[in-house]
Amino acid sequence: MWRRFTSLPLFFSHLQQVRRADELKICQAFCTEIVKPPVEGESNSRRNNPFVAFVLGGPGSGKGTQCLKIAETFGFDHIGAGDLLRKEMHSDSENGAMIQKLMKEGSIAPSEVTVKLIKKAIESAENRKFLIDGFPRSEENRVAYERIIGAEPNFVLFFDCPEEVMVKRVLNRNEGRVDDNEHTVKERLKVYKAITLPVANHYAKKGKLYKVDGTGTQEEIFERVRPIFASLSTLDSASRGSGKVCIPSPYFTGMLLL
Numbered sequence: 001m002w003r004r005f006t007s008l009p010l011f012f013s014h015l016q017q018v019r020r021a022d023e024l025k026i027c028q029a030f031c032t033e034i035v036k037p038p039v040e041g042e043s044n045s046r047r048n049n050p051f052v053a054f055v056l057g058g059p060g061s062g063k064g065t066q067c068l069k070i071a072e073t074f075g076f077d078h079i080g081a082g083d084l085l086r087k088e089m090h091s092d093s094e095n096g097a098m099i100q101k102l103m104k105e106g107s108i109a110p111s112e113v114t115v116k117l118i119k120k121a122i123e124s125a126e127n128r129k130f131l132i133d134g135f136p137r138s139e140e141n142r143v144a145y146e147r148i149i150g151a152e153p154n155f156v157l158f159f160d161c162p163e164e165v166m167v168k169r170v171l172n173r174n175e176g177r178v179d180d181n182e183h184t185v186k187e188r189l190k191v192y193k194a195i196t197l198p199v200a201n202h203y204a205k206k207g208k209l210y211k212v213d214g215t216g217t218q219e220e221i222f223e224r225v226r227p228i229f230a231s232l233s234t235l236d237s238a239s240r241g242s243g244k245v246c247i248p249s250p251y252f253t254g255m256l257l258l
């Protein structure tokens with residue numbers, strides 16, 4: 001073995017490499033491995049694979065508010081599924097009336113309509129890092145997205161918030177939304193518990209769900225979110241070339257209780 005090393009420094013550098021490899025294995029055992037976000041100047045194949053974080057939580061849990069902060073701080077594009085549908089509703093689209101009716105009822109639009117709008121938003125963006133806010137709303141949405149886009153999200157951010165807090169926030173929101181009223185919010189909560197929470201559970205089982213306490217001030221919540229995205233940036237530079245990064249698992253809180 002000594003013959004392989006012509007000098008003592010070379011031998012110690014080999015020992016260091018072995019130690020780093022061992023440390024990496026230990027780190028991987030405690031981490032959720034996700035594909036790292038693309039960086040400028042990368043090869044086309046990596047750039048063509050967008051980095052996607054789904055953002056889920058009940059109505060009024062603060063998804064949109066936090067997405068704006070994440071997008072601004074960490075350079076993501078914010079795609080609000082509900083925003084895309086509202087834009088479609090206010091356009092001359094053939095689906096406008098159907099979307100308005102579903103929104104008023106607190107129901108979910110057909111997957112093909114929503115996924116088509118999301119796909120268009122991803123494809124027309126310069127950026128390759130996306131927050132997809134308020135989607136998927138159902139298992140059917142999830143399956144349609146993964147089939148049409150051809151990939152799972154890199155991870156899922158979930159805002160956990162008590163019902164009474166969410167209802168209060170929705171009823172205080174003053175943006176002229178057709179669904180910001182007591183009747184619709186009650187329907188939306190039913191749909192959320194029955195149809196959307198199973199999607200969050202699906203990703204929790206896969207180790208992709210990061211649950212964040214959605215109570216407190218907007219700033220307090222963002223301080224809980226920040227380390228998740230900060231670890232992506234830090235590990236991105238540390239792992240350049242490997243195509244993978246790890247998010248340390250303290251943020252992973254496992255299954256949601258239904």
Ligand SMILES: Nc1ncnc2c1ncn2[C@@H]1O[C@H](COP(=O)(O)OP(=O)(O)OP(=O)(O)O)[C@@H](O)[C@H]1O
Binds near residue numbers: 065066169173
């Ligand atoms: N931490 C907070 N404390 C108090 N109000 C908040 C907080 N976060 C957001 N809000 C306000 O609550 C309302 C709902 O927030 P937001 O629109 O971000 O929720 P959402 O999860 O996107 O809801 P929806 O699913 O209905 O789109 C907004 O008026 C927002 O300004």
Ligand SMILES: O=c1ccn([C@@H]2O[C@H](COP(=O)(O)O)[C@@H](O)[C@H]2O)c(=O)[nH]1
Binds near residue numbers: 137
């Ligand atoms: O994937 C989606 C997202 C939204 N909707 C409909 O829009 C409203 C409002 O959505 P927000 O994300 O809260 O803005 C929602 O209640 C659904 O009716 C949808 O169908 N599919």
Ligand SMILES: [Mg+2]
Binds near residue numbers: 063064080082
């Ligand atoms: Mg929203």
